[in-house]
Amino acid sequence: MLGYVRKNISEVEYHTWFAPVKNLGVQEGSLVLGVRNSFAQEWFRKHYLELLEDALRSLGAEHPQVSFQVLPAAQDALLLPNDPPPPPPGNPARPAAPLIVPGENRKSLNPKYTFENFVVGPNNNLAHAAALAVAESPGKAYNPLFIYGDVGLGKTHLMHAVGHYIAERFPEKRIEYVSTESFTNELINAIRDDRTTQFRNRYRSVDLLLVDDIQFLAGKERTQEEFFHTFNALYENHKQIILSSDRPPKDIQTLEGRLRSRFEWGLITDIQSPEFETRVAILKMNAEHNRIDIPQEVLELIARQVTTNIRELEGALMRVVAFSSLNNVPFSRAIAAKALSNVFAPQEVKVEMMDVLRQVASHYNMPPDVIRGSGRVREVVVPRQVAQYLIRDLTDHSLPEIGQFFGRDHSTVMHAINKVSEALGKDSELTASVELLRRKMKGMDDGEGGD
Numbered sequence: 001m002l003g004y005v006r007k008n009i010s011e012v013e014y015h016t017w018f019a020p021v022k023n024l025g026v027q028e029g030s031l032v033l034g035v036r037n038s039f040a041q042e043w044f045r046k047h048y049l050e051l052l053e054d055a056l057r058s059l060g061a062e063h064p065q066v067s068f069q070v071l072p073a074a075q076d077a078l079l080l081p082n083d084p085p086p087p088p089p090g091n092p093a094r095p096a097a098p099l100i101v102p103g104e105n106r107k108s109l110n111p112k113y114t115f116e117n118f119v120v121g122p123n124n125n126l127a128h129a130a131a132l133a134v135a136e137s138p139g140k141a142y143n144p145l146f147i148y149g150d151v152g153l154g155k156t157h158l159m160h161a162v163g164h165y166i167a168e169r170f171p172e173k174r175i176e177y178v179s180t181e182s183f184t185n186e187l188i189n190a191i192r193d194d195r196t197t198q199f200r201n202r203y204r205s206v207d208l209l210l211v212d213d214i215q216f217l218a219g220k221e222r223t224q225e226e227f228f229h230t231f232n233a234l235y236e237n238h239k240q241i242i243l244s245s246d247r248p249p250k251d252i253q254t255l256e257g258r259l260r261s262r263f264e265w266g267l268i269t270d271i272q273s274p275e276f277e278t279r280v281a282i283l284k285m286n287a288e289h290n291r292i293d294i295p296q297e298v299l300e301l302i303a304r305q306v307t308t309n310i311r312e313l314e315g316a317l318m319r320v321v322a323f324s325s326l327n328n329v330p331f332s333r334a335i336a337a338k339a340l341s342n343v344f345a346p347q348e349v350k351v352e353m354m355d356v357l358r359q360v361a362s363h364y365n366m367p368p369d370v371i372r373g374s375g376r377v378r379e380v381v382v383p384r385q386v387a388q389y390l391i392r393d394l395t396d397h398s399l400p401e402i403g404q405f406f407g408r409d410h411s412t413v414m415h416a417i418n419k420v421s422e423a424l425g426k427d428s429e430l431t432a433s434v435e436l437l438r439r440k441m442k443g444m445d446d447g448e449g450g451d
């Protein structure tokens with residue numbers, strides 16, 4: 001909603017009126033917004049009601065209703081935004097200023113970005129393990145720790161998690177989190193105002209320095225120079241440095257060689273897009289956090305729609321929640337599909353090997369590991385062959401890759417596929433199973449009719 005509002009009013013207006021608003025949830029079909037005082041309440045009613053209703057409409061609400069409630073003074077004083085404000089239009093989706101939490105040494109950390117709230121999966125387990133190691137022995141384990149990966153995959157989250165962990169154990173340690181953009185701007189201002197000494201002292205006296213989006217150093221010679229000295233000062237004093245980037249150091253163009261080599265001194269680790277199970281687990285955790293009781297199958301539908309960016313995945317969940325509560329209907333796959341249909345083009349669902357195995361296992365009512373195991377009885381061999389056939393059919397994986405997944409060689413897989421192909425159309429039970437599974441996997445069989 002805020003994203004919509006922000007596009008339609010000036011930045012000043014937005015900051016004056018909308019930044020302090022608190023979401024009090026949906027009550028009897030109406031979205032209740034907490035505002036500071038009765039003056040604001042009146043102002044919102046007069047000037048922003050229609051805009052807010054339009055915003056809800058754009059999110060799929062058919063009969064949007066918004067009301068305003070004055071917050072008690074104490075709540076007002078403690079007012080914290082629930083989420084980082086949305087990016088201004090035109091900028092890539094990333095949170096703006098981090099949230100402020102109490103605790104002297106972690107002022108700039110987002111309270112949500114802790115290890116407890118980080119779901120570990122095959123896509124991020126190495127980065128997670130490295131971050132934990134660094135958190136346990138800062139300045140000793142890997143220095144610097146360099147985390148890279150695409151947009152919205154949890155780099156900032158992991159960095160902050162290290163910050164929280166260290167802040168808790170060592171309240172006296174100074175922790176600084178900064179985006180490369182802010183670092184650059186601060187430096188420019190410091191030079192302009194003749195305050196470079198203060199600037200240097202500030203960054204060279206921290207115990208843990210977290211720098212986000214270090215790829216933006218590319219082409220900025222003066223900032224690189226300054227960062228080089230900051231890096232050296234911290235490194236020599238065994239202070240921990242963690243850097244994030246959308247690409248590994250070797251791919252950052254126009255980065256000075258001496259900086260690149262320093263970035264490679266410690267450990268370089270990447271985060272990949274999460275696979276289906278991890279996406280579902282992240283959604284589940286988010287739902288539990290927000291005390292939303294939402295069926296597993298709905299989470300699975302969302303996880304199939306959004307496959308690459310976790311920020312978007314979370315956005316999709318919130319969209320489904322908003323859609324169903326504003327329209328006062330319970331969660332279902334059909335409702336979720338509807339809520340997401342305007343934003344995410346119904347896509348060919350990308351199926352992964354593990355998805356197929358799980359579906360086949362549940363169809364034949366046996367654990368996935370048994371199907372992948374070494375058993376040779378017919379009850380296991382048939383599901384295994386069906387799984388291999390469907391993986392070949394529905395994914396881009398090669399025979400050797402499928403073989404590896406099942407711990408077998410590619411000729412065994414080829415044999416399995418041939419067996420199933422030959423039986424199709426002859427063995428009616430097998431044919432029905434394969435067709436049912438194929439439909440399920442393509443997301444066509446949602447059991448809800450054509451809603």
Ligand SMILES: Nc1ncnc2c1ncn2[C@@H]1O[C@H](COP(=O)(O)OP(=O)(O)OP(=O)(O)O)[C@@H](O)[C@H]1O
Nearest residue numbers: 094117118119150151152153154155156157310311
């Ligand atoms: N493994 C995870 N478990 C739970 N939440 C996650 C996980 N990874 C990312 N998230 C959530 O996804 C959102 C985006 O993560 P984050 O901002 O850390 O991404 P990023 O890689 O730093 O993105 P950018 O490149 O835009 O800076 C955050 O809300 C974060 O909490």
